[in-house]
């Protein structure tokens with residue numbers, strides 16, 4: 001602070017003291033009876049108020065010191081005494097405070113501690129509380145029902161939105177804006193002129209150096225966006241309209257949005273596009289594999305260079321270089337011994353920014369994509385080109401009327417949209433044994449979907465289960481030897497509290513083969529797919545002929561003990577070059593049938609995962625059964641045993657050891673099964689979508705439309721042919737990016753003509 005401002009401050013103190021509330025015998029009521037309510041009561045009583053009544057909706061949230069608490073308005077809104085003495089809402093959760101303010105028809109009062117220093121030019125809205133030692137400098141405007149907590153410092157020309165909360169000792173420099181409902185955590189620092197959007201969470205101690213888009217969670221120094229979520233409050237909104245509604249916000253919708261935003265910006269004449277982004281999970285722009293559902297310490301199944309195509313690869317690597325310190329810190333915090341080993345093993349490469357060959361943690365990519373989409377959306381919002389709403393809820397039904405789709409969500413909300421993009425990822429997990437996601441019994445812990453609700457939560461529960469019998473080591477069965485199966489094996493061994501309590505790890509898969517992990521660079525160069533190459537001379541070939549040649553080449557690789565990791569590029573390139581010889585019908589067959597059959601034999605996984613298996617094999621704690629899961633049966637001891645169909649003998653067998661923990665990693669269900677999601681059932685019944693012969697994808701046209709203005713992007717595009725290219729597996733990031741661009745180009749053509757504005761369709 002320079003001399004002038006110091007001088008000004010001294011004068012202000014004199015003026016401010018005049019603003020302090022004089023003690024007068026006013027009566028007031030408090031809504032909320034928790035800890036926060038105690039502080040408000042203290043301030044009010046100190047200011048000479050008499051608290052006549054305290055209300056609360058949740059008995060469980062009441063502070064022991066709150067006396068004579070009456071039920072709040074929620075129970076019986078009509079009979080609540082809205083009129084009477086003014087009210088202060090003493091509820092710490094911003095969204096709840098906003099909700100209560102919405103339904104109370106009372107007069108509201110402020111509570112300002114006498115030690116708070118408030119500039120006379122500062123404005124403070126109704127229902128707002130300012131606690132001891134807080135400082136609010138000139139020209140700052142504080143909205144309604146805001147909490148300015150103990151010793152928070154808010155400098156000049158700030159704008160603090162309604163229902164915000166600035167926590168103790170947080171420091172906001174000059175010209176800062178905090179949007180409606182946002183929470184600035186304890187001791188956070190916000191540098192001058194930064195704009196924090198609405199309903200954001202700024203973690204304790206965070207140092208915010210740049211603008212924060214709506215609904216973001218920011219942590220660290222410098223502050224990083226770690227989540228984008230919509231508050232529950234939004235669910236109370238009435239039906240929302242949009243030009244485009246995205247159902248699902250994983251990487252398929254994120255890449256579509258990114259490319260579409262570029263196109264919107266490039267148009268000569270611009271028009272505001274209204275976008276709704278809906279997800280059933282409370283996190284946006286990362287999806288299942290790259291967000292919280294997968295945790296922070298699971299890795300890509302391929303090296304980074306095989307995961308992402310250029311130019312995205314280069315951009316991501318640049319971002320990794322700039323962010324690696326906090327990323328590695330977070331990985332170490334979330335992971336255990338194996339994660340630490342990964343960091344140590346690759347320390348040199350990470351230090352030298354040599355990421356291409358690493359199987360980086362998937363969450364790194366999730367942070368990257370989330371930050372990127374948020375920035376772009378914010379950018380275009382500021383330019384007035386888009387309006388965006390994030391909506392949390394599961395879309396259960398869809399109905400078309402008058403050229404608009406109505407989406408119905410599980411929380412009874414509806415969304416109207418001209419265009420709809422179905423970006424909901426792969427089919428849900430095929431459940432084994434019972435339909436529940438988690439089944440916990442005395443001697444059994446059964447997991448049907450390890451990423452539901454989140455891998456971290458599932459592992460914590462497994463930890464709790466093994467902890468119940470500290471003197472007994474348990475056995476784990478993982479069903480399915482795909483990347484997820486190996487991932488679970490890795491994570492169970494990464495968490496020391498679990499690993500130390502497990503005796504044996506059993507893997508059950510039909511082939512009895514593990515995905516391959518080790519690339520033999522020397523032998524790879526010597527391998528030639530002769531059978532596929534021979535077809536290059538043939539004029540007419542069929543999808544089946546290509547597949548048979550590929551299988552022969554794969555058999556040969558097996559014979560010479562060269563694994564899928566070493567042959568996958570070579571074989572894929574060889575059959576890929578033959579697909580151009582197929583006519584339209586044969587290409588479709590390849591997309592629906594043979595592509596996936598070949599793919600099933602080309603499964604790869606990371607070296608760090610296979611290292612875990614090797615370690616367990618050495619300790620004689622690992623077995624791999626080739627068979628199909630039949631059932632589990634309770635034995636006389638109350639433990640369960642596994643019944644399976646043995647692949648070699650074709651006979652039913654019972655595994656000799658009891659099984660205590662079972663993790664289902666068999667993969668996705670398909671569209672012929674009865675228990676597909678309600679949304680898919682409804683879309684099929686109404687004729688909006690038609691499953692194709694792949695059984696895992698829907699039929700679409702070249703605009704990726706299943707029917708007019710109902711587009712699909714991501715894994716559900718399997719079994720289609722676009723621009724002469726067959727797609728059978730839309731999981732790889734490169735393919736997702738390509739198809740997202742195809743879709744965004746079509747959307748651009750729809751909304752704009754020759755870079756010019758088209759009439760707004762709705």
Ligand SMILES: Cc1cc2nc3c(=O)[nH]c(=O)nc-3n(C[C@H](O)[C@H](O)[C@H](O)COP(=O)(O)OP(=O)(O)OC[C@H]3O[C@@H](n4cnc5c(N)ncnc54)[C@H](O)[C@@H]3O)c2cc1C
Pocket residue numbers: 247248249250251252253278279280281286287288289294299300301302307362393394395396423424425426451484679713714715730731732733
């Ligand atoms: C665990 C896992 C690990 C993977 N690892 C790799 C890897 O290492 N390398 C690789 O190349 N590929 C990997 N993949 C495959 C690939 O990356 C994914 O298939 C890809 O992320 C698909 O993106 P998406 O946006 O289409 O789907 P998702 O990421 O599944 O996102 C779809 C979103 O839609 C939401 N949603 C679903 N239904 C509804 C509804 N009715 N209403 C509202 N929201 C809904 C979901 O909550 C989800 O957020 C992995 C896949 C999984 C599942």
